Amino acid sequence: MSGEFFMVTLDEITYPLIYGWLPLDDVLATLRARPVDVHVVLTGRRCPPELIELADTVTEMTLVKHAFRAGIPAQRGIED
Numbered sequence: 903m904s905g906e907f908f909m910v911t912l913d914e915i916t917y918p919l920i921y922g923w924l925p926l927d928d929v930l931a932t933l934r935a936r937p938v939d940v941h942v943v944l945t946g947r948r949c950p951p952e953l954i955e956l957a958d959t960v961t962e963m964t965l966v967k968h969a970f971r972a973g974i975p976a977q978r979g980i981e982d
Contacts, residue, residue, distance in 0.1 A: 905937040916946025916953075926950055 918924035930952055933942060944953060954960050970976070 903932070903936060905940060908939065909941045909943065911943040912945070914946045915944050916949050919946075919950055919953075920948055926952060929953070930956060 915924070915929070919926050919929065933953075933956060936942065944957075949960075
């Protein structure tokens with residue numbers, strides 16, 4: 903909200919919304935109140951329609967190929 907960052911990514915935010923751990927109305931109010939030059943990227947499946955309505959751009963991704971299906975297990979992420 904300070905405008906310090908030009909982009910904020912809320913990765914997999916739809917899950918806390920779907921399970922009721924985070925109130926959708928609070929998220930919507932925060933997004934509406936953010937500085938106009940701050941871009942927010944939300945990710946996750948089963949996005950609430952209210953977020954889709956508020957969004958400027960919505961992308962739906964379709965799985966084509968996944969390493970897990972080829973027997974490659976999950977791997978740790980890269981850390982500093």
